[in-house]
Amino acid sequence: MPRSIVLFGLLLACCLPAFAAPDGAKLYSRNCAGCHGEKGDGGIGIPLSLPSFHAQVDDDYLKQTVLRGRPGRVMPSFSYLSDAEVDAIVRHMRSWYKGKVPVYPFTPIKGDAKRGEQLFEKHCAGCHGPTGEGGHGTGVTFSRPRDFPIMPPALHNPGYLSSAKDAMIKATLVNGRVGTPMAAFGKRGVKDKDLNDIVAHLRNFEKKPLPSSAKLIETGEAIIVMESPYDLKTTIENVKKAVSSNNFVFIREQPLNAGLVAEGREDPKQHIVYFCNFSLLNQALATDPRVGLFLPCRITVVEQGGKVTMMAANPKRLSRIFNNSELNEMCDQVTKMYIAVMEEAAL
């Protein structure tokens, strides 16, 4: 065989991975399994492997959901993934299902939205909330008992409304979701016209202001900084006293580089004061266990160039990364508490 052909073959073999389709299983595992489970059996996110789910959602719904997420409802937007990567994830999810995948038209369903609102209150609001804002919690339980096997999804959410076609919403109402609390209203005698009216009411959400469940906190600064008029040692003592008078428990004080250098060689001019409000912590973890990432509460006191500064990561800004509107108020409150502690320490 001529050497040039062998070389060409080798070159082609080297380049093939670059042109190969993205690995859907790997992408799913990295981006989705944390919430939805490795085999799609759910957890923080809804179960994706249920046959009743696959039988009622089209590929476009899955794709748009991955790309747009659900603002304020934990599921983030994976808009940085390429089209090919999202398609590969969708293909991987479909590998759990052997039945027929539906295709829905874009055609809107006509109905009486006003009447649909009354029907929604009667049949849907119990789980999805009076204004379609969805159930509470993330679905992640941190091994605690949960009220619902699945947190009822928010229907008044721009991510959902822009991903679901009217025909898909109606099919879900007709057939329900076997394996979830979602009932099959079509099989419970709810008339076709009533179902159309409910769909019209859901579509009408688009004209209404966003519910608080779909809103994220306004972005604040990344850090809270305040200068202290006192020296380093006094400021640290003041912070410790101030945390106690602001309903926190002082946990410990340590140099920033403790554990990184040999004991006794730490930088004495950068100290972290750790503290906690255990009741608030318990409440925060019950709402969303992921917030532990920024625990325990801390204020760092730094002396540089003769100036003493108190600094903390801003919980109000950090709340945004969890995409959980239920954390908004709590994070805002903790930001205010941090500022109160710093102000008191600087008094």
Added chain:
Amino acid sequence: MKLAHAFALTLALWFNSAIADELLMVRSSQNFEDAMTTLQATIAEHGYKVTRVQRVDVGLEAKGYKTDRYRIVFYGKPGEIEALAAKYPKLIPYLPLAVAIFAEEGNTILTTARPALLKQFYPEPELKPIFDRWEKDLVGIMDEVREAK
């Protein structure tokens, strides 16, 4: 009218979306103890040092709250953290780096802020290669924990 609604919906998504590139979260099929051991070993393999493990669950239980296992693993590179803190003191509130690890039924969940988030907070060009390296290392660490059986 339909177009106006679609436009309003797009705007709502645009201004109110959290993009997944700020938080890294993985599920390990290992139980908590094994996942914790894997995490600490993997952090060390990537050249970082675990500086402390905060036992959140122990603190909560001592105060009478019922909880499953929950720890925060702090880590950093000796020399690097001190150098960054000295040159960029405003970075200090986000140092050392941290991973939250907690039990969820028989599995373990790990979450961490992606260094991409720090790039938004601290746009100084000289910090970019450091955050990029942290990002690469962190994704590698989390992948290894996720794949460990």
